[in-house]
Amino acid sequence: MSQVQSVERTLSILEILSAYPEGLSIANLSKELSLAKSTVHRLLSTLMTNGYVQQDEQTGHYRLGIQCLVLASSLLNQLDIRKVAKEALHILAKSSGEVVHLCIHDRNEVVYIDKVESDHTLRMYSQIGRRALMHCTGVGKALLSGFTEEQIDHLIAEKRLAKFTETTITNKANLQKELREIRDRGYAIDEQEHEKGIRCIAAPIYDHDGNVVAAISIAGPADRVTNERIKEDLAQAILTQSKQISAKLGYIKK
Structure with missing residues (x-):
C-alpha cells in the first residue's frame, strides 16, 4: 500500500465519519470503504493515537475526535x-x-x-x-x-x-x-x-x-x-x- 493510497484511505475514513455523528462500527466502515477490517483497523488506530478519531466505550463505534475540531476551529479563525x-x-x-x-x-x-x-x-x-x-x-x-x-x-x-x-x-x-x-x-x-x-x-x-x-x-x-x-x-x-x-x-x- 503506497503512502498516497494510505492518505486517501485515511481521508475517506474522516469524510465518512463526518456524516455519522453517532459513529460507525468497523464493519460498516469496512463496507463503506470496500476494505478489509484489518486494514481499516490499522488506519483507525493511527487516527485514534493522534486524536482524530475516538471510540465509544459502550457501542464500540468510531467517530471524529477532538483534534478535528481543533483543526476546524483554526481554519475558521483564518x-x-x-x-x-x-x-x-x-x-x-x-x-x-x-x-x-x-x-x-x-x-x-x-x-x-x-x-x-x-x-x-x-x-x-x-x-x-x-x-x-x-x-x-x-x-x-x-x-x-x-x-x-x-x-x-x-x-x-x-x-x-x-x-x-x-x-x-x-x-x-x-x-x-x-x-x-x-x-x-x-x-x-x-x-x-x-x-x-x-x-x-x-x-x-x-x-x-x-x-x-x-x-x-x-x-x-x-x-x-x-x-x-x-x-x-x-x-x-x-x-x-x-x-x-x-x-x-x-x-x-x-
Whole structure:
C-alpha cells in the first residue's frame, strides 16, 4: 500500500465519519470503504493515537475526535470574512428575530461558516460546517449570481438540480432566469425550495475585485418570513448589511 493510497484511505475514513455523528462500527466502515477490517483497523488506530478519531466505550463505534475540531476551529479563525461579518450577523438576528447565516461556496456546494440564532427556537438543516446544494438555497443562489455561464454548466453537470420540494428549481432555464432577477434586485429568495415551511432571503458579499465571495441570509418559518415582510423590511435590512460587509472587504460599486 503506497503512502498516497494510505492518505486517501485515511481521508475517506474522516469524510465518512463526518456524516455519522453517532459513529460507525468497523464493519460498516469496512463496507463503506470496500476494505478489509484489518486494514481499516490499522488506519483507525493511527487516527485514534493522534486524536482524530475516538471510540465509544459502550457501542464500540468510531467517530471524529477532538483534534478535528481543533483543526476546524483554526481554519475558521483564518477566514477573515467571519470576523468582518460578525457584527452584521448579530444586527440582523436582533432586528429580524430570525436565524442569520454566513456562507461561502466550495466545490460547487454551500458551506455554512457562521450562524447566529434568533430568540425563537427553530430546528433547521443548517449548522456551522455543514454543506448544502446551491440551486435550492437562498445563500446558494446568491453565491451563484456571481458564477459565469460556464461555471453554471459545470455545476449542473456535476451536482444536477435535485428536487427537494414542489418549488425547487430543477432546470437550467429557470435557474438562469432566477439568477438574472437576483442580480437586478440584489438579493435571493429561497421560496421553501430546500425545506418545506422555511423561507429565507439572502444577499451576496463582494470582495475588492468585485467577486462574490460569500452570502448572508435571514431564515425562518414561512408564516413569519412572509413575502410581504421581505419587501417591507427584510430586503432593505439585508442589503444594508451585505453592502457594509462588502465595503469592509474593499468593494466599491462601479
